[in-house]
Amino acid sequence: MADLTSEIDVSANAGQGPSRKMVALVFVILAVVLTALQYMSLLPAALFRLPESMVPPFAIWLDAIFNFVKDDLGLLKLTRWLTEGLQWLLDATGNLLYGKRRWPNLGPIPWTSIAAVAGVIGYYLGGWRMAALAAGTFTWTALIGQWKIAMETMSVLVVAAPLAFVIGITLGIIAWRRPWVDRALKPILSVLQTLPFFTYLLPAVIFFKVGPTAGAVATTIYAIPPMILMTTLGLQKVSPEVVEAGNMSGCTKWQLLRHVYLPSARTEILVGVNQVIMLCLAMVVLTAFIGMPGLGAKLLAMMGSFKLGRSFEIGVTIVLLAVTLDRMSKAWVVKQPQHFEKGTPWWKRHMTLVLAVVLFFFFVLVAKVIPEAQTLGRTQNFSQGKELDNLIKGFLNIEAVKATTYFLRAFLNVQVLIPFRNFLLSIPTPALILLITAFALYLGGRRQGILAAVFFSFVALSGWWDRSVITLYSVISAVSLAAIIGLPLAIVAARTDRWSQRMLLVCDTAQTFPSFVYLIPAIMLFGITDIAVIFSILIFAMVPLVRYTIEGLRTVPLEMTEAADMAGATRMQKLFSVQLPLALPVMAVGFNQAIMFAFFMVIIAAFIGTQDLGQELQRTLAGTDMGKNFVLGICVALMALTFDMTLMKWAEDRKRTLGLG
């Protein structure tokens, strides 16, 4: 991969042929001609779609490789052996958190103890508000009657997150020490980050058995990349003087790493921890698709049977957990050590630890006397599932709401979305590849153009072209709609400090929600329809769009807006000729993230029912068809990568042109 791209780089610099724009234009014209020919039924069928017979059997080849690695190389034996260890760990956490009948047979820990300890940790990290949030989250979970499923989820999380942390930090250190490892790892990581999560799930199931072990493995692998990146970044940023001070203090290599580098990279490493936790939570919920019990599985079941009230409650629990974990780990990032005056007694120095231990055992004892403090029974919780259900259904039955959703369904779907989809499907394969190549060439450059052509040609060769196009259609329409709604919103918010901050807070919080919960409002409003799919992608993708637009507009240098004011520009003139052009590179990053999010969400939305790659991917989960699973996953990843590299390159070039650093 590295060789390939460097070669292309060289050729890009060497040739001074026709300009990029001209070539892109020629491609577009060619594409139009091809499409026109197709409409006039003059195009040979082989040029419209690749004939079945010419599709190489990638899936079969991959299967052969997998089987070779799995059985002949004995990888399965190794992973099954690892499974045992993992199973043991998960059994232990399962016992402690929800009373699984396994070693050490101590659990379950009373919910009151966990809530109290969470509160103390929250107080230590972020004062009373954090304490209330942490303790409140766990109390809510218990009272609403979801303690057991939440703990099933947590029991996997507390194994997967530390595992991902350890593996990530180790690989990060190696990549930092050995530049060639770094170079080898970078492209793999960018593919891993665009690979749809279903692609993580099936190998996990095959190699690590269905259930919690596979869930834990998929979750761990999914959360590793950012930890590697943050570790490397943090270690590279350590000030050379601190390192020299360490060297002059006579550190050995190991001492230097342990006492100088790692503590100095604390901030980045902890940001990595935050990301690991959040990704783990997002993923562990999704492992419901491979039969992992817990919050995700329950949510899946409730949504499947259209029990909206209960779905909503579970959604709230997941969101609360996400917000708590995010806020606490972020507070940890900025937490600075405080000094104590000389002679402070031990218990005062370690007040929080003492308090946590005391409260923990206090509630353990309380639970012996009052069973409600241990677990809440089925009839004792405050779940309002039925009532909420009726409320939501009542709301949806209000004529105005009904009319609106119906209108959206009818108009948007029938008049806009379906014609657009059919149009995309009607474009001959080579024409669409040409169009995408032209897009990448025009915005990115020669290298991006060539890679886009290669990537989409592979998609065509994979034999999943139509489904890929439908995936693309969902992404494009959702992101476009998100832009139509999100951009004005962001522009208005960016006008004042107060609204910017509020909006950014909303975005920050929304971004921590595991993607799964975005399905809930979509299904609530639009039921099981195409619109629900688009809607769930739309709200998910809108978050980065709004956020980066606000940030882009807010970081336009003050002198420039002042200069515009002094030149007598109206608000609109200022916006369109000063602020937006300068904010565009940052907004492009937001667009890019929105597209990446959309590719992620569109696969999850397969649950609602789509006809795209996600649907096929989900189907493979039921079997052992790993070759097909990978081909599908790589199709999604390649499409996402095309946009990623093109937009990021454009944003970078643009930034440099504008002299914004």
Place this chain on the structure above:
Amino acid sequence: MTADTVISCKNVWKIFGSDPESYLAKMPEGHSFDEIRADGYIAGVKDVSIDVSRGEMLVIMGLSGSGKSTLVRCFSRLHEITGGTIEVEGQDIMSLSEKELIELRRNKMGMVFQSFGLLPHRTVLDNVAFPLEMRGQDKHERRARALEVVKLVGLEGREEYFPRELSGGQQQRVGIARSLAIEPDIWFLDEPFSALDPLIRREMQDEFLRLQALLNKTIVFITHDFDEALRLADRIAIMKDGAVEQCDTPDQIVLHPATEYVRKFTEEIDKARVVHAGVLATESDNGTGDPVDARATVQELARLLVQDGRDIIPVARDGTVIGGMNRAEALEILLEAD
């Protein structure tokens, strides 16, 4: 090299670039800094030969990018040199194994850094004790020693503070304490006061002189501030483009700048404050009457120089007359200052 030479470096080169060793080997003699740069290499240190004697304070002065920090890092082998030899107490440091190098740093060398280089997650005491911890001293011993040094630099009562809770001057005191914790023979200071504001800088220089009077270490001190150099140095080495332009006592540098570059630095300097009577004394004619102290600056002798009628004034060091000072010459130095 005399027995009392602590650091001796001969024809030291430090070249940065893709393959500096082979470049240096085939580089033509007398290649200038710019010519080397045109070849895609940077000469950090260019053919430097310098000796530092025991108990001496050598100040290396130069503007940023002149190679002074690079040179001091070669002395402690934080940088591997490209050519030449560096001997510390008679031992070629380039031949040391990693283990021996660590031993050398753990026992003989201390270094203070411009931006302090403190570990943010450790308290003052733990920062100071860090080198002791690295060499595996036990907890009580290193705590006792660290407390001692913290007291020496005047940070008593702040042992439990974290670096970010201290002012810049205090942070540098921690840096100084840390470098002294192992009782080094050789003390490197890389622009230790440059990051501090002028008032604090002055205070820290006084503090530093007090410590030096107390400890009498062999010191290599880096600065870009000529005044600071004059104030502290026994000898000053002025660097430009990686090479040493002149290495001499402050008096000699002020009186006889070797190059145009050095002369530019001395232009703005009040020479009367720098030049000592001892330097002006010549043995040919001792003069008559009461001698003046060789350690007095011309500035300090101003009143006497103006009022005294003698042409030649005797100069004495520790009670012994070492020569005579031409009053007219001394007056010239005094009056040159505007």
